[in-house]
Amino acid sequence: MKRSYFGVISLCAILFMDIVFMQLLVHQYFHQNYKIVLLFMFCNIILFPIALYIYKQEINKGGQSHEKK
């Protein structure tokens, strides 16, 4: 099985975006820009299903190649 780092790298990127959005969210909350807070909350929430999707894709990738063998 050829090793694929797509999942690891993209999930790391997603987690990094999560951290950045969270930081901005908290800052904007105290700056009282509440609409931007809602925007960042939406970003953070939408990133989780994306991460889950990437994870599932990666798991299936490995499974298929194993079965073919």
Add this chain to the structure above:
Amino acid sequence: MTDWNNNLPKNDDNYTHNINRNNERSLDRRGFMKTLVGAAGVFAVASLPWGTLAAKELMGLSDKEYPRQKIVDITNIAVGDSVEFHFPSEHDSAVLIRLKENKFVAYQNACTHLRCPVYWVKDQQEMVCPCHHGKFDVQTGEPTAGPPRRALPEIIVEVESNSVYAVRVKRYET
């Protein structure tokens, strides 16, 4: 009968000695990805309370309402003069300034530095805190000089039948 003691069973019925202790705590790629997804989930959940609070602020549920309070009759305050009053409670001193014929501004006059009372100085057209010479812009309440860094909380006023009323305190803004 074969002696099984201290011997691994054969591979085909190895149900009890199948724990590979050497790899028990190792984090493989799949486990690492699982951790990352879990962390993303934690972030998603953690942003929810902030969003809830922000939505609450946007809907204006945090604006406190106080009973209207008469400050002064228009005839008793000349253009350029100020009147001190207390709003919303008797411990919150405030100052009303008549800038033009029909323009009134009011601020809670506890200095945002160390809560000394801030006075309206007509000659300088500025609000001055005598303790450390902090100065505030009279139009916005923003600090213009001295140690204070935050604006004075503004009080919304209304003019009705020749009297000035304090309606509510504007949300504190940075």
